[in-house]
Amino acid sequence: MKTAFALALVALIFAGAAGAADKNVVKADTKEAFDKVAAGVRADMGPDGRYAYIKPDEREKVDASLAEMEKLFEANGSVDKMDKDTKVKLFNEQETVNAILTLRDKDRLICERGAQPGTRIVSTSCHTYGDLEAQREASAKFMNERPVTPCNAPSCVGK
Numbered sequence: 001m002k003t004a005f006a007l008a009l010v011a012l013i014f015a016g017a018a019g020a021a022d023k024n025v026v027k028a029d030t031k032e033a034f035d036k037v038a039a040g041v042r043a044d045m046g047p048d049g050r051y052a053y054i055k056p057d058e059r060e061k062v063d064a065s066l067a068e069m070e071k072l073f074e075a076n077g078s079v080d081k082m083d084k085d086t087k088v089k090l091f092n093e094q095e096t097v098n099a100i101l102t103l104r105d106k107d108r109l110i111c112e113r114g115a116q117p118g119t120r121i122v123s124t125s126c127h128t129y130g131d132l133e134a135q136r137e138a139s140a141k142f143m144n145e146r147p148v149t150p151c152n153a154p155s156c157v158g159k
Contacts, residue, residue: 106130
């Protein structure tokens, strides 16, 4: 029973990872389709969006790649009208954007396998990237807002 459950869990994790790897966020073959996709990506990079945890330098790369793709579509209209070198350039820009957005997708599932604190029982723990980032931010906020009090008690002297 435990073996069947473990095999099913491993299959589920691999299926989720394979599905995420095949997922292209930015993919369009006409200027009109690209404009809709680019507007959606820019909106999703907002504070409450799907890519809210994108780093500032990554946001600059995504914006630059979207701008470059927009230029390519303005010059050619659609992928069908692009020459081979232009298609390669468009594909490379899409890959840059997709790699960053896939990494920072707050719905991306991250699973870790390890022993629970205080035991030797190994288990798998899965959380979304957004949940992990929210926990990290909450911990940092707690540590930064915590009042620091000097220790004047006799028991603190010499420590």
